[in-house]
Amino acid sequence: MAVTQHDIAKKLGISQRLVSYALTGHPYVNEEMRARIKQEAERLGYRPSRSARALVTGRTYQITLCFPFLGPSHYNEIIRRFEILARQTPYDLLVCTYDPNGKDGHSPQFTVDGMIFVSPASRLAMHINCPVVVVQNQMTRPVQAHEEVMDRVQIDTANAANAAMDHLWDEGFRRIAYVAPKHMMDPEDFRYSSYLEKMAAAGLPPELITLPIPGEELICQNAHDVLKEHFGEHGFPDAIFCSNDDIGIGAYGALQEMGRRIPHETAVLGFDDFDYAKYLTPPLSSVSMPVQEACRRAWEMLMQRIENASLPPQFERFDAQLVVRKSSLGKSKQAQGL
């Protein structure tokens, strides 16, 4: 099968241990010998067995990145950021999905050096007995006991979500709909709660448009289909607050196909501020997430936790921020050509 250190040693008439020392940079090897060994390793096409190394060192040099599902551009950006970070370290990156509602059924079965959970998985992460960092949106509920002992990077969405609803209101929109997949119609989520509160305060009925939980189908397509049907049955809202930008794009498509102009007839506001938002026609208002900073900090926390398991819980918050673009401007600002 594969070439081992033993093969190299035999070829060179030396001990296997010397090969190991030479290859891992142990100082007790003279440089001439090290060079010969490395050359022979290369010649034979030697590749170290990560399993064997991991077994003896207790380190896999693998980090698992866990999402509730894949698809959203926002997650794509997160994977991209973590890959850039991982590339600068000896760690490799595993990507997997978990069932956020499953107890721990879908959670990765095997050992890695650390895990990063994106989003609501704090319940799941609790059962993992390796270094874990959770990147999650701030919730309306107080921090739970099991969360307080975890390393967490929190994105504060409360202000931004409130600002988004205030903005839509101030722009003069009254019939405002909220669109989200089923699992995000959650009173603990600030998007949802901000929406409900604002509408309740105004004495207006909420208009909730629920999408299926993302599976194999595409989120933007789900959104497009459901919204077209909704508009056909109930007519058009003045504004649509989307729980992410993928839904926002679906809304753009639905409105456009039905001849409805954005924002003149129906305004759209997204969430996550993905890369494309500012280049859409019209540019999509959204809530910007500090992805790069959050990922960098999460990675740093994880590295420190791996170094030192007894570190006190680490915590850092970053603010999400409303970004107003043309897609959510009311009649007065539109007239000003803003």
Place this chain on the structure above:
Amino acid sequence: MAVTQHDIAKKLGISQRLVSYALTGHPYVNEEMRARIKQEAERLGYRPSRSARALVTGRTYQITLCFPFLGPSHYNEIIRRFEILARQTPYDLLVCTYDPNGKDGHSPQFTVDGMIFVSPASRLAMHINCPVVVVQNQMTRPVQAHEEVMDRVQIDTANAANAAMDHLWDEGFRRIAYVAPKHMMDPEDFRYSSYLEKMAAAGLPPELITLPIPGEELICQNAHDVLKEHFGEHGFPDAIFCSNDDIGIGAYGALQEMGRRIPHETAVLGFDDFDYAKYLTPPLSSVSMPVQEACRRAWEMLMQRIENASLPPQFERFDAQLVVRKSSLGKSKQAQGL
């Protein structure tokens, strides 16, 4: 440290081997004992060491998915598809980037059961001594000797790329620009060669707009910035042929900000047909890639190669297909309101 099979055995007063048999489903264990062992394993929070298992079985149950870089929505869809496939098997998915020009410097150092290279990496993949499948676009050059012995899923882009250029021409556009990152300005790439040939046949000078090779910056933003500058200096082409849809979105942004209407004043045609294409304003013409089928087939090939290393080289081709939408319609069709 972590709980081992030995710990479970000691607690139950049985041998470690019995624990192993019980957990891996070996028939030589009576069901009552198996249940007791499984229960105790659960109670202790046992998780098998993948390193130890891999060391003895020679299987890591890990597959590495390699991209030249991350970022494009098209790659996001590919990751998503492979994750869905992997989830139905015992395999985990690693995601990494490689330097397509490096000899093998950046290639993953460690052993996995198989690798999937997306895009041009055939040179690199050649040096890997584990099962490899390459998913690549058809090239203008003949298949090379080292490629013929590899398992390959090929996307045939020749017809679609020609059809795209013919379409732009037939719609009446004459000043057509081609936009691509530097490494894709490659005569072996059918997008580029189709473009050059069509322009040459028409006796028109090519208008090549070169983007930097994707790094940490975003592709759509690079495209946006470079295009704005180009338009400012050289004015607007009649149509823009983009080597992927991320660039297409950047073009939308640049044109929109400069007050140029699509397609009335400048048409845009993308490549990859990402999820958002049909929901953009106007819907983006593109070339649709059979991502789901290609990924499914690549995964199947890899599983078969792992089962049987002596299988003859596997090969399958899928066709890319031009999808005409509103963004590339010429004046006559626009007038018809199509």
Place this chain on the structure above:
DNA sequence: CTGAAAGCGCTTACAG
């Protein structure tokens, strides 16, 4: 500096 060896946590033939 180097040889002979223990051991990481598993799987799996080999005897009983």
Place this chain on the structure above:
DNA sequence: CTGAAAGCGCTTACAG
């Protein structure tokens, strides 16, 4: 059915 054991490919203390 089960006990005692070999061995996967490494790293690393322990003697010399």
